[in-house]
Amino acid sequence: MAQLYLAPMEEVTGYLFRQILEKHFGGVDTYFTPFLSPVSGRSFKTRQGREFDPAHNAGLHVVPQILTDDVDACTEMIGILTDLGYPEINLNFGCPSGTVVKKGRGSGFLRDPEGMDRFFERLFSLNPPVPVSVKTRLGFADSAEWPRILEVYNRYPISELIIHARVREDWYGGTPDREAFAYAYENSKAPVCYNGDITSAAEYGELLAQFPAMHAVMIGRGAVTNPGIFREIRSGAVMTAEELRAFHDDLYRAYVNLWGVKDTLFKMKEIWGYLGDRFPDAERAKKHIRKCRTEAEYLAAAGELLG
Ligand SMILES: Cc1cc2nc3c(=O)[nH]c(=O)nc-3n(C[C@H](O)[C@H](O)[C@H](O)COP(=O)(O)O)c2cc1C
Incomplete structure (x- = not known):
């Protein structure tokens, strides 16, 4: 296993989502x-303070993710997060967003393996106090770039790739490239x-059959x-409709308490972008969710789907 x-x-898997999934x-x-x-030179914004408040992540194994190309900012933030008790840090080398890529960060870093090399050399020479893992894509434009990128990662004591x-x-389309993954x-x-x-x-079972270790x-x-x-x-225990309803209701209430109704509706619409796939024949109710403006409208439409 x-x-x-x-x-x-x-915008989706923040601390409330994590806590409620765990519960x-x-x-x-x-x-x-x-x-x-x-x-x-700066610590957290209010929202980040909430996200990384140890009380909000208590009882869960949580790994903060950092996105930057600046070793000093990265090292300072690793220090702050380590002082808060986080046991590991993850670095983002995958974000495809145009603004991130333009700055040479996220997946934008993958276009510059020499720059990645310099980044890691300096970062690891500063002896980060906790293990540092990396979340990456297979390249920028083509997975033919992957062996060269992996060569850079292999030079450093990255805890996990x-x-x-x-x-x-x-972006998020097409089929994942299992062959290039197999190379890694x-x-x-x-x-x-x-x-x-x-x-x-x-699908998890098929993946593990292909890559047993x-x-x-x-x-x-x-x-x-x-x-x-x-x-x-x-365990094989499949989620029931009642369990999904209880999860949804808990999440909705927690969001309303924190964000208020307007922002919660925005967030729930985002979640329904994925959850809605469970209900392929319910276009009308899903449209009501996308268009709703009030709590009453939302709860009626969600209730239609969740029972
Ligand atoms: C709405 C959205 C937000 C994401 N935010 C992040 C992020 O903050 N950091 C990150 O490393 N990946 C982010 N990802 C990528 C996911 O972590 C994941 O790599 C990707 O969705 C593929 O996995 P999946 O097919 O299981 O969703 C995001 C993806 C989506 C769809």
Whole structure:
């Protein structure tokens, strides 16, 4: 059995989502936070303070993710997070967003293996106080770039390589490249974690049959569509309709308490972008969710789907 990780998803897998998933289903070994972009000399903004408040992550194994190309800002933030008690830090080398890429960060870093080399050389020469793992894609435009990128990663004591088996130009579409992933499985010095399009216990089983020594599997969108997926992979217990309803109601209430109704509706619409896949024949109710403006409208539409 590989370790199971919840993927970081900006605006989706924040601390309330993580806590409520853990409470209702569990089965996750490690929760990764959505990325934090540190600025040298500055600590957290209010919202980040909430996200990384140890009280909000108590009882869960949570790994903060940092996105930067600035070693000093990165090192300072690793210090702050380590002082708060986080046991590991993850670095983002996968974000495909245009603004991030333009700055040479996230997947933009992958276009510059020499720059990556300099970044890691300096970072590891400063002896980070906790293990540092990397979440990466297979390249920027083409997975032919991958062996060169892996060569850089292999030079450093990276604790784990989490591989979203796509290149930046794929964004989130197309089919993950298992062949290029297999190259990492064979040649990575660090233990590898597979990420990309695992949406059922059966798909997890097929993946592990292909890569039996896999260290970990990370699931993102599949866990928003089915928050019970980790428990199901572990024990075979499939999420029931009642369990989904209880999870949803808990999440909705927690969001309203923190954000108020307007922002909560925005966030729930985002979640329904994935959860809605469970209800392929319910276009009308899903449209009501997308269009709703009030709590009453939202609850009526969600209730139609959740029973
Ligand atoms: C809405 C959204 C937000 C995401 N935010 C992050 C992020 O903050 N950090 C990160 O490393 N990956 C982020 N990702 C990528 C996911 O972690 C994951 O690599 C990707 O969705 C593929 O896995 P999946 O097919 O299991 O979802 C995001 C993906 C989505 C769809």
